[in-house]
Amino acid sequence: MQAQEAVEREWLLGGELRGRERGLWSDAFRRLIRNRLAMVALILLSVILVVAIAGNTLSGVQRYSPSAQDYTHVQESPSSHNFFGTDNLGRDTWARVLEGTLISLQVGLGVQVIVLAIGLFVGGTAALGGRTLDNIMMRITDLFY
Numbered sequence: 419m420q421a422q423e424a425v426e427r428e429w430l431l432g433g434e435l436r437g438r439e440r441g442l443w444s445d446a447f448r449r450l451i452r453n454r455l456a457m458v459a460l461i462l463l464s465v466i467l468v469v470a471i472a473g474n475t476l477s478g479v480q481r482y483s484p485s486a487q488d489y490t491h492v493q494e495s496p497s498s499h500n501f502f503g504t505d506n507l508g509r510d511t512w513a514r515v516l517e518g519t520l521i522s523l524q525v526g527l528g529v530q531v532i533v534l535a536i537g538l539f540v541g542g543t544a545a546l547g548g549r550t551l552d553n554i555m556m557r558i559t560d561l562f563y
Contacts (some may be wrong), residue, residue: 472515482510508537515519 440448450456473479481499482488488508496503502511544555 442550446544466519468515470519474520480516484509486510488524529535556559 434554469479486509488504491500491504492508493506494500494504500512502515505511505514506558540555540559544552547555
């Protein structure tokens, strides 16, 4: 009801109440903040990212080496010493998960850097090369997608 009154008031005053309009990014960010599920996912992904990075740098997060074998603790269930237990070679599963997560993040970031470089090259070539080269580049790009 208040929104309708504000619109009517603005219309009666000829739009003088209109302040600074929100941009596209501002609107998108406000919608993202209001979405509870998106915020939960963002927090969860942030925690995973921090734990993956901290796990390989801080000794308190990752106590054991991911490749160290301990045959006296084979197939143990989760405990305070081994958060996710151990595998059939006595390796700490928590340490292996942390290392795998960090490797996956590094591979993903590396791929994005390569894609960015290729995109900059193709886009720059198409933009600076003229209409004919632009058409050729777009046909080649269409073949890939």
